[in-house]
Amino acid sequence: MKRVLALHGVGSSAEIVKDQLAPLTRELGPRYEFVYLDGAVERERGPEIAPYYLGPFYSYTRGYTMAEIREALNGIDQFVNDNGPLHGVFGFSQGASLAASYLLDYQTRKPGTQLPFEFAVLFSSISAFSPSKTCYESIIEDLLNQDFPAIESFPEAEFNELAEPERIFAEYLALTFTVANNMGSFTEPINFFQQRNQEVIPRVLHHSLTQDRIKIPTVHVNGKGDLSAMSAQSRLVCGLCDQSLARVHHHPGGHGVPTNLSDVKTLVKMIDWASIEGADRRALHQAPMGTPQRQFS
Incomplete structure (x- = not known):
C-alpha cells in the first residue's frame, strides 16, 4: 500500500480536500492510503469554498515571506517525520505550492539525500516559494x-x-x-x-531563474477553465520539475479537482505510473554497488 500526504488549499481544510479528492481516491482504491494535514493558521473561508462547509478553515502560512515559508515547510517536515514513511504527496492550489516548495527546499538542504516522497501530484498549483535569503x-x-x-x-x-x-x-x-x-x-x-x-x-520561484529541478515523478493537473494567471503559475511550477519525469493532464473544469469519470480514470493511470516509476528510482538509488540495475527510457 502507498501512503500519501494530501495538502489542502487556502482557507480550506483536511475535511474539504478529502471531499475534493474523493472521486479520485475511490477509483485509486485500497492500494493507496491518504493522510490529511490541516494548515497551522486558522483563517476565513477561502475562495470558492462551498457554503455548506462550516469550518474551521486553515492555511499553511500567514504570508509568503521567507520566514513564513520556512515556518510552513518546517511544519510539513515535522509531520512527515512523525507520520512516515510516506510514498507520495498530493496538493491542491496552496497545498500543491507547498509540496513543490518543500521538495525543492529539501533537495537544497540535503543534497544527495533521497526525498521523503517517491512521487507528487499537483492540482492547480499556485507559485512555489523559497525560504532562503540567498535565493535571487x-x-x-x-x-x-x-x-x-x-x-x-x-x-x-x-x-x-x-x-x-x-x-x-x-x-x-x-x-x-x-x-x-x-x-x-x-x-x-x-x-x-x-x-x-x-x-x-x-x-517566488521561476524555472528560468532556478537551476534546480524536482527529481521525482510528478503529475500536474489543471483546469482549462481556470484563470489565465492561475494556469500560468501551474505551468511555471511544472517547469521546476524534471521534464522527463513530469506528466500533465488538462481537464475541462476550473480551479478544482476533476470529477468526470474519464478524467479520473486517466489520472489513475498517470498516478500509478508516477508511483511505480518513483518506487523503481528509489530502489535503484538504494541498490548496493554491483547490483544489476533497471535501465530507464
Missing part, C-alpha cells in the same frame, strides 16, 4: 538599488525597462500576488518593494 538575492538587491518607476509603482507597472532576470522576477511576482489579491486569498499590501527591505519580498 542579487536580483532583488539590484531591484531595490534602482529607482525604476516600475518598482515604485509595483505591481501596476510595465517592467520592460528592467534587465531580463529582474524583469522576469518582477513580472512573475506581480502576476502571482495580483490574482491572489483579487481573489481574496491574500489580503495584505502587495507593493513589496516599498519598504526597501529584502526580508519582506517573497521568493
Whole structure:
C-alpha cells in the first residue's frame, strides 16, 4: 500500500480536500492510503469554498515571506517525520505550492539525500516559494538599488525597462500576488518593494531563474477553465520539475479537482505510473554497488 500526504488549499481544510479528492481516491482504491494535514493558521473561508462547509478553515502560512515559508515547510517536515514513511504527496492550489516548495527546499538542504516522497501530484498549483535569503538575492538587491518607476509603482507597472532576470522576477511576482489579491486569498499590501527591505519580498520561484529541478515523478493537473494567471503559475511550477519525469493532464473544469469519470480514470493511470516509476528510482538509488540495475527510457 502507498501512503500519501494530501495538502489542502487556502482557507480550506483536511475535511474539504478529502471531499475534493474523493472521486479520485475511490477509483485509486485500497492500494493507496491518504493522510490529511490541516494548515497551522486558522483563517476565513477561502475562495470558492462551498457554503455548506462550516469550518474551521486553515492555511499553511500567514504570508509568503521567507520566514513564513520556512515556518510552513518546517511544519510539513515535522509531520512527515512523525507520520512516515510516506510514498507520495498530493496538493491542491496552496497545498500543491507547498509540496513543490518543500521538495525543492529539501533537495537544497540535503543534497544527495533521497526525498521523503517517491512521487507528487499537483492540482492547480499556485507559485512555489523559497525560504532562503540567498535565493535571487542579487536580483532583488539590484531591484531595490534602482529607482525604476516600475518598482515604485509595483505591481501596476510595465517592467520592460528592467534587465531580463529582474524583469522576469518582477513580472512573475506581480502576476502571482495580483490574482491572489483579487481573489481574496491574500489580503495584505502587495507593493513589496516599498519598504526597501529584502526580508519582506517573497521568493517566488521561476524555472528560468532556478537551476534546480524536482527529481521525482510528478503529475500536474489543471483546469482549462481556470484563470489565465492561475494556469500560468501551474505551468511555471511544472517547469521546476524534471521534464522527463513530469506528466500533465488538462481537464475541462476550473480551479478544482476533476470529477468526470474519464478524467479520473486517466489520472489513475498517470498516478500509478508516477508511483511505480518513483518506487523503481528509489530502489535503484538504494541498490548496493554491483547490483544489476533497471535501465530507464
